[in-house]
Amino acid sequence: MSSPLPGVQALLFDVFGTVVDWHGSVTKELERVGKQHSIEGDWKEFATTWQRGYDENTLRIAQGGKGPSSVDVMHREMLEDILTSEKWKALSDKLTSQARDELNLVWHRLDGWPDSTPGLYNLKKEVIIATLSNGNVRLLVDMAKHADLPWDTIFSAELFESFKPNPKVYLGAVKHLSLEPHNCALVAAHVDDLRAAAGVGMRTIYIPRPGEDVGVGEVKPKAEGGDVDVVVHSFEELVKLLAGN
Amino acid sequence: MSSPLPGVQALLFDVFGTVVDWHGSVTKELERVGKQHSIEGDWKEFATTWQRGYDENTLRIAQGGKGPSSVDVMHREMLEDILTSEKWKALSDKLTSQARDELNLVWHRLDGWPDSTPGLYNLKKEVIIATLSNGNVRLLVDMAKHADLPWDTIFSAELFESFKPNPKVYLGAVKHLSLEPHNCALVAAHVDDLRAAAGVGMRTIYIPRPGEDVGVGEVKPKAEGGDVDVVVHSFEELVKLLAGN
Numbered sequence: 001m002s003s004p005l006p007g008v009q010a011l012l013f014d015v016f017g018t019v020v021d022w023h024g025s026v027t028k029e030l031e032r033v034g035k036q037h038s039i040e041g042d043w044k045e046f047a048t049t050w051q052r053g054y055d056e057n058t059l060r061i062a063q064g065g066k067g068p069s070s071v072d073v074m075h076r077e078m079l080e081d082i083l084t085s086e087k088w089k090a091l092s093d094k095l096t097s098q099a100r101d102e103l104n105l106v107w108h109r110l111d112g113w114p115d116s117t118p119g120l121y122n123l124k125k126e127v128i129i130a131t132l133s134n135g136n137v138r139l140l141v142d143m144a145k146h147a148d149l150p151w152d153t154i155f156s157a158e159l160f161e162s163f164k165p166n167p168k169v170y171l172g173a174v175k176h177l178s179l180e181p182h183n184c185a186l187v188a189a190h191v192d193d194l195r196a197a198a199g200v201g202m203r204t205i206y207i208p209r210p211g212e213d214v215g216v217g218e219v220k221p222k223a224e225g226g227d228v229d230v231v232v233h234s235f236e237e238l239v240k241l242l243a244g245n
Numbered sequence: 246m247s248s249p250l251p252g253v254q255a256l257l258f259d260v261f262g263t264v265v266d267w268h269g270s271v272t273k274e275l276e277r278v279g280k281q282h283s284i285e286g287d288w289k290e291f292a293t294t295w296q297r298g299y300d301e302n303t304l305r306i307a308q309g310g311k312g313p314s315s316v317d318v319m320h321r322e323m324l325e326d327i328l329t330s331e332k333w334k335a336l337s338d339k340l341t342s343q344a345r346d347e348l349n350l351v352w353h354r355l356d357g358w359p360d361s362t363p364g365l366y367n368l369k370k371e372v373i374i375a376t377l378s379n380g381n382v383r384l385l386v387d388m389a390k391h392a393d394l395p396w397d398t399i400f401s402a403e404l405f406e407s408f409k410p411n412p413k414v415y416l417g418a419v420k421h422l423s424l425e426p427h428n429c430a431l432v433a434a435h436v437d438d439l440r441a442a443a444g445v446g447m448r449t450i451y452i453p454r455p456g457e458d459v460g461v462g463e464v465k466p467k468a469e470g471g472d473v474d475v476v477v478h479s480f481e482e483l484v485k486l487l488a489g490n
Contacts, residue, residue: 072423128386137421141373141397152386153399158421176382176403178317 004221004230004241005185008203010177011123011238012132012155014164014188015140016051017212019120019131020110020147023047029106037094046082053078058134058163069158070136076104107135108142113209117148119235126242128152132173132186134163165196174202185229187238191219194228204228205238249466249475249486250430253448255422256368256483257377257400259409259433260385261296262457264365264376265355265392268292274351282339291327298323303379303408314403315381321349352380353387358454362393364480371487373397377418377431379408410441419447430474432483436464439473449473450483 016022023044030043057074061067068074079100083092095103123129130153131140137156144151157163160172174181181201188194189209198204206219206228213219220226232238261267268289275288302319306312313319324345328337340348368374375398376385382401389396402408405417419426426446433439434454443449451464451473458464465471477483 070423124390128390130386136423137398138423141375141422144397145369145373150395151398152389153382153396156421159404176401177386178315178381178383 004223005203005205007183008127008185008242009179010128010130010184011205011242012130012170012173012184012186012197012202014186014190014193015131015133015135015143016110017209018187018189018207019116019149020112020143021210022051022107022110023211025110026050026106029103029109033095033099033103034091037091039090039094041088041091046088049082050075050078053081054134058157059165062163062166062169069161071107071134071158072104072136072139075107076101079104105142108139109146110143112147112149115234115236117150119239120150122239123235123242124150124152126239128177130155130173130177132164132170133157164193167196167200170197170200170202174200189213191216191228198227203230205230205232207232207234207238249468250448250450252428253372253430253487254424255373255375255429256450256487257375257415257418257429257431257442257447259431259435259438260376260378260380260388261355262454263432263434263452264361264394265357265388266455267296267352267355268456270355271295271351274348274354278340278344278348279336282336284335284339286333286336291333294327295320295323298326299379303402304410307408307411307414314406316352316379316403317349317381317384320352321346324349350387353384354391355388357392357394360479360481362395364484365395367484368480368487369395369397371484373422375400375418375422377409377415378402409438412441412445415442415445415447419445434458436461436473443472448475450475450477452477452479452483 013019026047027043030046034041034043054074057067082088120129130151132155133140134157136158137154140154140156155173157169160169162169174184185203185205186194186197187205187207189207189212191213194204194206219228219231221228221231258264271292272288275291279286299319302312327333365374375396377400378385379402381403382399385399385401400418402414405414407414419429430448430450431439431442432450432452434452434457436458439449439451464473464476466473466476
Protein backbone atom coordinates (compact mmCIF):
# COMPACT_ATOMS: atom_id res chain seq x y z
CA MET A 1 0.00 0.00 0.00
CA SER A 2 1.43 3.39 -0.94
CA SER A 3 1.71 6.07 1.74
CA PRO A 4 -1.21 8.50 1.86
CA LEU A 5 1.30 11.21 2.86
CA PRO A 6 4.27 10.75 0.49
CA GLY A 7 7.31 12.90 1.22
CA VAL A 8 5.89 14.48 4.37
CA GLN A 9 8.82 15.38 6.66
CA ALA A 10 7.09 17.75 9.08
CA LEU A 11 3.73 17.91 10.81
CA LEU A 12 2.44 21.33 11.84
CA PHE A 13 -0.32 21.26 14.43
CA ASP A 14 -3.20 23.55 15.09
CA VAL A 15 -3.31 23.59 18.90
CA PHE A 16 -6.55 24.97 20.42
CA GLY A 17 -9.11 22.19 20.06
CA THR A 18 -6.81 19.93 18.03
CA VAL A 19 -4.12 19.13 20.63
CA VAL A 20 -5.68 20.58 23.78
CA ASP A 21 -9.23 20.63 25.13
CA TRP A 22 -9.78 24.39 25.51
CA HIS A 23 -13.48 24.05 26.28
CA GLY A 24 -13.13 21.55 29.11
CA SER A 25 -10.06 23.25 30.64
CA VAL A 26 -11.46 26.80 30.57
CA THR A 27 -14.87 25.68 31.88
CA LYS A 28 -13.19 23.84 34.76
CA GLU A 29 -11.16 26.91 35.70
CA LEU A 30 -14.24 29.17 35.57
CA GLU A 31 -16.14 26.70 37.79
CA ARG A 32 -13.25 26.81 40.26
CA VAL A 33 -13.23 30.60 40.34
CA GLY A 34 -17.05 30.67 40.65
CA LYS A 35 -16.99 28.25 43.58
CA GLN A 36 -14.27 30.31 45.27
CA HIS A 37 -16.63 33.31 45.24
CA SER A 38 -19.86 31.28 45.78
CA ILE A 39 -21.21 32.28 42.39
CA GLU A 40 -23.15 29.96 40.08
CA GLY A 41 -23.43 30.34 36.35
CA ASP A 42 -23.34 28.66 32.97
CA TRP A 43 -19.54 28.38 32.82
CA LYS A 44 -19.64 26.41 29.57
CA GLU A 45 -21.40 29.30 27.90
CA PHE A 46 -18.87 31.79 29.36
CA ALA A 47 -16.04 29.69 27.89
CA THR A 48 -17.79 29.46 24.52
CA THR A 49 -18.34 33.23 24.36
CA TRP A 50 -14.70 33.87 25.26
CA GLN A 51 -13.45 31.52 22.56
CA ARG A 52 -15.89 32.83 19.93
CA GLY A 53 -14.52 36.34 20.47
CA TYR A 54 -11.03 34.99 19.82
CA ASP A 55 -12.18 33.21 16.64
CA GLU A 56 -13.89 36.33 15.31
CA ASN A 57 -10.99 38.66 16.13
CA THR A 58 -8.21 36.47 14.73
CA LEU A 59 -10.19 35.96 11.49
CA ARG A 60 -10.84 39.68 11.13
CA ILE A 61 -7.14 40.51 11.67
CA ALA A 62 -6.01 37.66 9.35
CA GLN A 63 -8.08 39.34 6.64
CA GLY A 64 -6.34 42.69 7.17
CA GLY A 65 -8.32 44.22 10.07
CA LYS A 66 -6.74 46.00 13.03
CA GLY A 67 -6.34 44.56 16.52
CA PRO A 68 -3.86 43.13 19.00
CA SER A 69 -1.15 40.87 17.55
CA SER A 70 -0.88 38.89 20.80
CA VAL A 71 -3.60 36.46 21.78
CA ASP A 72 -2.82 37.15 25.46
CA VAL A 73 -3.84 40.78 24.95
CA MET A 74 -6.86 39.74 22.90
CA HIS A 75 -8.10 37.24 25.51
CA ARG A 76 -7.66 39.85 28.27
CA GLU A 77 -9.69 42.46 26.34
CA MET A 78 -12.46 39.95 25.66
CA LEU A 79 -12.56 38.88 29.31
CA GLU A 80 -13.16 42.52 30.22
CA ASP A 81 -15.96 42.74 27.63
CA ILE A 82 -17.71 39.63 28.96
CA LEU A 83 -17.46 40.83 32.56
CA THR A 84 -19.16 44.14 31.70
CA SER A 85 -22.38 42.31 30.77
CA GLU A 86 -25.19 42.38 33.36
CA LYS A 87 -25.23 38.57 33.36
CA TRP A 88 -21.77 38.29 34.91
CA LYS A 89 -21.99 41.31 37.26
CA ALA A 90 -21.73 39.20 40.42
CA LEU A 91 -18.46 37.67 39.22
CA SER A 92 -17.15 40.99 37.90
CA ASP A 93 -17.67 42.60 41.33
CA LYS A 94 -15.45 39.95 42.91
CA LEU A 95 -12.55 39.91 40.46
CA THR A 96 -9.69 42.36 40.98
CA SER A 97 -7.50 43.34 38.05
CA GLN A 98 -4.86 40.89 39.29
CA ALA A 99 -7.43 38.07 39.53
CA ARG A 100 -8.49 38.81 35.93
CA ASP A 101 -4.84 38.68 34.77
CA GLU A 102 -4.47 35.32 36.52
CA LEU A 103 -7.74 33.95 35.06
CA ASN A 104 -6.62 35.08 31.59
CA LEU A 105 -3.59 32.79 31.89
CA VAL A 106 -5.88 29.73 31.94
CA TRP A 107 -5.28 29.72 28.17
CA HIS A 108 -1.63 28.84 28.94
CA ARG A 109 -2.70 25.83 31.04
CA LEU A 110 -5.03 23.87 28.77
CA ASP A 111 -5.00 20.08 29.11
CA GLY A 112 -4.16 17.83 26.17
CA TRP A 113 -6.63 15.32 24.72
CA PRO A 114 -5.83 11.85 26.13
CA ASP A 115 -3.95 10.74 22.99
CA SER A 116 -2.00 13.98 22.52
CA THR A 117 1.09 13.49 24.67
CA PRO A 118 1.80 9.79 23.89
CA GLY A 119 0.98 10.39 20.22
CA LEU A 120 3.33 13.37 19.91
CA TYR A 121 6.21 11.47 21.55
CA ASN A 122 5.81 8.75 18.94
CA LEU A 123 5.29 11.12 16.00
CA LYS A 124 8.47 12.98 17.02
CA LYS A 125 10.47 9.82 16.26
CA GLU A 126 9.19 9.79 12.67
CA VAL A 127 9.08 13.45 11.59
CA ILE A 128 9.51 17.04 12.76
CA ILE A 129 6.56 18.11 14.91
CA ALA A 130 5.78 21.77 15.54
CA THR A 131 2.88 23.99 16.50
CA LEU A 132 1.29 26.30 13.94
CA SER A 133 -1.08 28.21 16.15
CA ASN A 134 -2.58 31.65 16.51
CA GLY A 135 -1.56 31.50 20.18
CA ASN A 136 1.44 33.67 21.05
CA VAL A 137 4.87 32.08 21.60
CA ARG A 138 4.88 32.37 25.39
CA LEU A 139 1.38 30.91 25.64
CA LEU A 140 2.46 27.91 23.55
CA VAL A 141 5.69 27.44 25.56
CA ASP A 142 3.78 27.47 28.85
CA MET A 143 1.15 25.09 27.47
CA ALA A 144 3.79 22.65 26.24
CA LYS A 145 5.33 22.55 29.72
CA HIS A 146 1.91 22.20 31.39
CA ALA A 147 0.56 19.46 29.13
CA ASP A 148 3.88 17.74 28.26
CA LEU A 149 3.81 18.39 24.52
CA PRO A 150 7.32 17.63 23.17
CA TRP A 151 7.41 20.03 20.21
CA ASP A 152 10.58 20.18 18.13
CA THR A 153 9.86 23.88 17.85
CA ILE A 154 7.04 26.37 18.22
CA PHE A 155 5.70 28.35 15.31
CA SER A 156 3.24 31.03 16.28
CA ALA A 157 1.33 33.32 13.95
CA GLU A 158 2.84 36.11 16.09
CA LEU A 159 6.23 35.44 14.43
CA PHE A 160 4.70 36.24 11.04
CA GLU A 161 2.68 39.27 12.19
CA SER A 162 -0.72 37.95 11.20
CA PHE A 163 -3.09 35.11 12.10
CA LYS A 164 -4.24 31.95 10.39
CA PRO A 165 -5.87 31.63 7.85
CA ASN A 166 -3.61 34.31 6.31
CA PRO A 167 -1.33 32.40 3.85
CA LYS A 168 1.84 34.06 5.13
CA VAL A 169 1.54 32.24 8.45
CA TYR A 170 1.60 28.78 6.79
CA LEU A 171 4.30 29.80 4.30
CA GLY A 172 6.44 31.35 7.05
CA ALA A 173 6.63 28.07 8.96
CA VAL A 174 7.34 26.04 5.80
CA LYS A 175 10.16 28.42 4.82
CA HIS A 176 11.87 28.20 8.21
CA LEU A 177 11.79 24.41 8.00
CA SER A 178 13.66 24.65 4.66
CA LEU A 179 10.93 22.52 3.06
CA GLU A 180 8.49 22.80 0.20
CA PRO A 181 4.81 23.11 1.16
CA HIS A 182 4.02 19.57 -0.09
CA ASN A 183 6.59 18.17 2.39
CA CYS A 184 4.58 19.60 5.30
CA ALA A 185 1.15 18.58 6.57
CA LEU A 186 -1.17 20.57 8.80
CA VAL A 187 -3.02 18.57 11.46
CA ALA A 188 -6.25 20.24 12.58
CA ALA A 189 -9.74 19.65 13.91
CA HIS A 190 -10.97 22.57 11.80
CA VAL A 191 -11.62 22.13 8.12
CA ASP A 192 -11.28 25.88 7.37
CA ASP A 193 -7.71 25.84 8.70
CA LEU A 194 -6.93 22.82 6.50
CA ARG A 195 -8.44 24.47 3.42
CA ALA A 196 -6.13 27.47 3.93
CA ALA A 197 -3.13 25.13 4.29
CA ALA A 198 -4.12 23.27 1.11
CA GLY A 199 -4.38 26.66 -0.59
CA VAL A 200 -0.60 27.14 -0.22
CA GLY A 201 0.16 23.54 -1.27
CA MET A 202 0.44 21.79 2.10
CA ARG A 203 -0.93 18.32 2.82
CA THR A 204 -3.91 18.12 5.17
CA ILE A 205 -4.82 15.80 8.05
CA TYR A 206 -8.22 16.13 9.71
CA ILE A 207 -8.86 14.84 13.21
CA PRO A 208 -12.40 15.25 14.55
CA ARG A 209 -12.44 16.33 18.21
CA PRO A 210 -15.42 16.62 20.63
CA GLY A 211 -17.06 20.03 20.38
CA GLU A 212 -14.93 21.26 17.46
CA ASP A 213 -16.22 22.09 13.95
CA VAL A 214 -19.80 21.95 15.22
CA GLY A 215 -22.22 21.94 12.30
CA VAL A 216 -19.54 21.16 9.70
CA GLY A 217 -20.74 17.60 9.09
CA GLU A 218 -18.56 14.65 8.20
CA VAL A 219 -15.21 15.56 6.67
CA LYS A 220 -13.96 12.97 4.18
CA PRO A 221 -10.58 12.26 2.58
CA LYS A 222 -10.06 12.89 -1.13
CA ALA A 223 -10.12 9.12 -1.73
CA GLU A 224 -13.78 9.21 -0.67
CA GLY A 225 -14.66 12.40 -2.54
CA GLY A 226 -13.80 14.81 0.29
CA ASP A 227 -11.24 17.61 0.33
CA VAL A 228 -8.59 16.63 2.89
CA ASP A 229 -5.72 14.19 2.33
CA VAL A 230 -6.26 12.07 5.41
CA VAL A 231 -8.78 11.69 8.26
CA VAL A 232 -7.56 10.13 11.52
CA HIS A 233 -9.29 9.70 14.87
CA SER A 234 -6.22 9.84 17.12
CA PHE A 235 -2.53 10.81 16.97
CA GLU A 236 -1.66 7.12 17.42
CA GLU A 237 -3.51 6.33 14.17
CA LEU A 238 -1.37 9.01 12.53
CA VAL A 239 1.81 7.36 13.89
CA LYS A 240 0.87 4.17 12.05
CA LEU A 241 0.21 6.02 8.79
CA LEU A 242 3.58 7.80 8.93
CA ALA A 243 5.55 4.68 9.86
CA GLY A 244 5.01 3.69 6.21
CA ASN A 245 6.73 6.86 4.93
CA MET B 246 22.61 33.20 50.26
CA SER B 247 20.74 35.34 47.74
CA SER B 248 20.35 34.10 44.19
CA PRO B 249 22.97 35.36 41.73
CA LEU B 250 20.24 35.33 39.06
CA PRO B 251 17.20 36.92 40.72
CA GLY B 252 13.99 36.87 38.69
CA VAL B 253 15.45 34.88 35.79
CA GLN B 254 12.61 32.91 34.17
CA ALA B 255 14.23 31.96 30.87
CA LEU B 256 17.66 30.85 29.73
CA LEU B 257 18.62 31.56 26.13
CA PHE B 258 21.54 29.52 24.85
CA ASP B 259 24.18 30.24 22.32
CA VAL B 260 24.56 26.85 20.60
CA PHE B 261 27.73 26.44 18.46
CA GLY B 262 30.55 25.86 20.94
CA THR B 263 28.38 26.45 24.01
CA VAL B 264 25.99 23.48 23.77
CA VAL B 265 27.60 21.46 21.00
CA ASP B 266 31.20 20.67 20.10
CA TRP B 267 31.34 22.00 16.54
CA HIS B 268 35.11 21.59 16.23
CA GLY B 269 35.24 17.94 17.25
CA SER B 270 32.13 16.96 15.27
CA VAL B 271 33.10 18.71 12.04
CA THR B 272 36.70 17.43 12.22
CA LYS B 273 35.45 13.86 12.73
CA GLU B 274 33.15 14.12 9.69
CA LEU B 275 35.94 15.56 7.52
CA GLU B 276 38.25 12.73 8.62
CA ARG B 277 35.56 10.24 7.64
CA VAL B 278 35.12 11.80 4.20
CA GLY B 279 38.92 11.99 3.75
CA LYS B 280 39.33 8.31 4.63
CA GLN B 281 36.52 7.38 2.21
CA HIS B 282 38.53 8.97 -0.61
CA SER B 283 41.99 7.99 0.75
CA ILE B 284 42.98 11.61 1.25
CA GLU B 285 45.00 12.89 4.18
CA GLY B 286 44.95 16.44 5.48
CA ASP B 287 44.82 18.71 8.48
CA TRP B 288 41.08 18.31 9.06
CA LYS B 289 41.19 20.36 12.24
CA GLU B 290 42.47 23.31 10.26
CA PHE B 291 39.80 22.78 7.57
CA ALA B 292 37.12 22.88 10.30
CA THR B 293 38.65 25.99 11.87
CA THR B 294 38.74 27.82 8.53
CA TRP B 295 35.13 26.88 7.80
CA GLN B 296 33.99 28.15 11.18
CA ARG B 297 36.05 31.34 10.99
CA GLY B 298 34.32 32.21 7.70
CA TYR B 299 30.97 31.80 9.46
CA ASP B 300 32.08 34.03 12.36
CA GLU B 301 33.33 36.77 10.03
CA ASN B 302 30.25 36.69 7.79
CA THR B 303 27.65 36.68 10.56
CA LEU B 304 29.43 39.59 12.30
CA ARG B 305 29.61 41.60 9.09
CA ILE B 306 25.91 41.05 8.37
CA ALA B 307 24.95 41.76 12.01
CA GLN B 308 26.61 45.16 11.55
CA GLY B 309 24.56 45.93 8.42
CA GLY B 310 26.54 44.21 5.66
CA LYS B 311 25.00 42.15 2.88
CA GLY B 312 25.03 38.36 2.67
CA PRO B 313 22.90 35.23 3.03
CA SER B 314 20.36 35.26 5.88
CA SER B 315 20.53 31.46 6.25
CA VAL B 316 23.58 29.86 7.79
CA ASP B 317 23.00 26.77 5.62
CA VAL B 318 23.55 28.90 2.52
CA MET B 319 26.53 30.63 4.14
CA HIS B 320 28.22 27.35 5.15
CA ARG B 321 27.71 25.97 1.64
CA GLU B 322 29.27 29.04 0.00
CA MET B 323 32.26 28.88 2.34
CA LEU B 324 32.73 25.17 1.69
CA GLU B 325 32.97 25.99 -2.01
CA ASP B 326 35.55 28.71 -1.26
CA ILE B 327 37.72 26.39 0.81
CA LEU B 328 37.60 23.66 -1.83
CA THR B 329 38.84 26.04 -4.56
CA SER B 330 42.18 26.44 -2.73
CA GLU B 331 45.11 24.46 -4.12
CA LYS B 332 45.60 22.84 -0.71
CA TRP B 333 42.31 20.93 -0.91
CA LYS B 334 42.35 20.16 -4.65
CA ALA B 335 42.58 16.38 -4.15
CA LEU B 336 39.41 16.45 -2.01
CA SER B 337 37.66 18.90 -4.31
CA ASP B 338 38.22 16.58 -7.30
CA LYS B 339 36.44 13.77 -5.45
CA LEU B 340 33.38 15.62 -4.12
CA THR B 341 30.32 15.88 -6.35
CA SER B 342 27.83 18.68 -5.80
CA GLN B 343 25.58 16.22 -3.97
CA ALA B 344 28.46 15.08 -1.71
CA ARG B 345 29.16 18.74 -0.87
CA ASP B 346 25.49 19.30 0.03
CA GLU B 347 25.63 16.26 2.28
CA LEU B 348 28.92 17.34 3.91
CA ASN B 349 27.42 20.80 4.51
CA LEU B 350 24.72 19.21 6.64
CA VAL B 351 27.34 18.12 9.20
CA TRP B 352 26.47 21.41 10.91
CA HIS B 353 23.00 19.92 11.62
CA ARG B 354 24.56 16.87 13.31
CA LEU B 355 26.94 18.33 15.90
CA ASP B 356 27.37 16.39 19.14
CA GLY B 357 26.58 17.96 22.51
CA TRP B 358 29.20 18.45 25.21
CA PRO B 359 28.90 15.60 27.75
CA ASP B 360 26.94 17.73 30.26
CA SER B 361 24.61 19.32 27.71
CA THR B 362 21.75 16.83 27.42
CA PRO B 363 21.41 15.87 31.12
CA GLY B 364 21.90 19.50 32.14
CA LEU B 365 19.21 20.79 29.77
CA TYR B 366 16.69 18.18 30.94
CA ASN B 367 17.21 19.39 34.51
CA LEU B 368 17.24 23.10 33.65
CA LYS B 369 13.97 22.64 31.76
CA LYS B 370 12.27 21.73 35.06
CA GLU B 371 13.29 25.08 36.57
CA VAL B 372 12.91 27.63 33.77
CA ILE B 373 12.16 28.08 30.07
CA ILE B 374 15.12 26.95 27.95
CA ALA B 375 15.52 28.06 24.34
CA THR B 376 18.20 28.49 21.74
CA LEU B 377 19.33 31.95 20.68
CA SER B 378 21.62 31.06 17.83
CA ASN B 379 22.74 32.38 14.49
CA GLY B 380 22.01 28.91 13.09
CA ASN B 381 18.86 28.72 10.98
CA VAL B 382 15.68 27.17 12.40
CA ARG B 383 15.92 23.89 10.46
CA LEU B 384 19.58 23.43 11.42
CA LEU B 385 18.70 23.89 15.10
CA VAL B 386 15.68 21.54 14.86
CA ASP B 387 17.80 18.81 13.26
CA MET B 388 20.59 19.32 15.81
CA ALA B 389 18.16 19.08 18.73
CA LYS B 390 16.89 15.75 17.38
CA HIS B 391 20.43 14.50 16.71
CA ALA B 392 21.94 15.48 20.08
CA ASP B 393 18.77 15.13 22.23
CA LEU B 394 18.49 18.77 23.28
CA PRO B 395 15.02 19.24 24.80
CA TRP B 396 14.42 22.94 23.97
CA ASP B 397 11.12 24.50 24.97
CA THR B 398 11.40 26.43 21.74
CA ILE B 399 13.93 27.48 19.15
CA PHE B 400 14.83 31.10 18.55
CA SER B 401 17.05 31.67 15.55
CA ALA B 402 18.51 34.96 14.39
CA GLU B 403 16.84 34.05 11.06
CA LEU B 404 13.45 34.88 12.63
CA PHE B 405 14.62 38.43 13.29
CA GLU B 406 16.35 38.93 9.93
CA SER B 407 19.81 39.64 11.32
CA PHE B 408 22.55 37.86 13.30
CA LYS B 409 23.94 38.19 16.79
CA PRO B 410 25.41 40.50 18.07
CA ASN B 411 22.74 42.77 16.51
CA PRO B 412 20.54 43.89 19.46
CA LYS B 413 17.28 43.11 17.64
CA VAL B 414 18.04 39.38 17.80
CA TYR B 415 18.25 39.37 21.62
CA LEU B 416 15.27 41.73 22.00
CA GLY B 417 13.17 39.70 19.56
CA ALA B 418 13.48 36.55 21.66
CA VAL B 419 12.79 38.44 24.92
CA LYS B 420 9.66 40.01 23.43
CA HIS B 421 8.23 36.69 22.25
CA LEU B 422 8.73 35.25 25.74
CA SER B 423 6.60 38.15 27.12
CA LEU B 424 9.44 38.96 29.53
CA GLU B 425 11.62 41.93 30.36
CA PRO B 426 15.32 41.61 29.41
CA HIS B 427 16.41 41.29 33.06
CA ASN B 428 14.19 38.18 33.41
CA CYS B 429 16.22 36.42 30.70
CA ALA B 430 19.84 35.23 30.82
CA LEU B 431 22.07 34.36 27.90
CA VAL B 432 24.31 31.32 28.38
CA ALA B 433 27.41 31.41 26.17
CA ALA B 434 31.03 30.35 25.86
CA HIS B 435 31.77 33.65 24.08
CA VAL B 436 32.20 36.83 26.04
CA ASP B 437 31.37 39.07 23.06
CA ASP B 438 27.95 37.45 22.76
CA LEU B 439 27.36 38.03 26.49
CA ARG B 440 28.43 41.67 26.26
CA ALA B 441 25.87 42.25 23.51
CA ALA B 442 23.17 40.57 25.66
CA ALA B 443 24.14 42.74 28.64
CA GLY B 444 23.87 45.74 26.34
CA VAL B 445 20.10 45.20 26.02
CA GLY B 446 19.68 44.51 29.75
CA MET B 447 19.85 40.71 29.85
CA ARG B 448 21.66 38.72 32.55
CA THR B 449 24.80 36.85 31.49
CA ILE B 450 26.16 33.39 32.22
CA TYR B 451 29.62 32.43 30.96
CA ILE B 452 30.64 28.82 30.53
CA PRO B 453 34.21 28.18 29.33
CA ARG B 454 34.40 25.38 26.73
CA PRO B 455 37.46 23.69 25.20
CA GLY B 456 38.71 25.56 22.14
CA GLU B 457 36.25 28.47 22.49
CA ASP B 458 37.17 32.12 23.19
CA VAL B 459 40.82 31.33 22.49
CA GLY B 460 43.01 34.22 23.62
CA VAL B 461 40.26 35.90 25.65
CA GLY B 462 41.82 35.05 29.01
CA GLU B 463 39.92 34.31 32.19
CA VAL B 464 36.39 35.70 32.31
CA LYS B 465 35.26 36.65 35.81
CA PRO B 466 31.90 37.40 37.39
CA LYS B 467 31.03 40.95 38.51
CA ALA B 468 31.48 39.86 42.13
CA GLU B 469 35.16 39.36 41.32
CA GLY B 470 35.56 42.49 39.25
CA GLY B 471 34.65 40.91 35.89
CA ASP B 472 31.78 41.80 33.56
CA VAL B 473 29.45 38.78 33.49
CA ASP B 474 26.84 37.91 36.13
CA VAL B 475 27.83 34.30 36.62
CA VAL B 476 30.57 31.88 35.53
CA VAL B 477 29.77 28.14 35.59
CA HIS B 478 31.77 25.15 34.37
CA SER B 479 28.85 22.84 33.48
CA PHE B 480 25.11 22.99 32.95
CA GLU B 481 24.70 20.90 36.10
CA GLU B 482 26.37 23.66 38.11
CA LEU B 483 23.81 26.06 36.60
CA VAL B 484 20.96 23.77 37.68
CA LYS B 485 22.12 24.13 41.30
CA LEU B 486 22.33 27.92 41.04
CA LEU B 487 18.82 28.20 39.60
CA ALA B 488 17.27 25.81 42.09
CA GLY B 489 17.65 28.69 44.56
CA ASN B 490 15.51 31.04 42.42
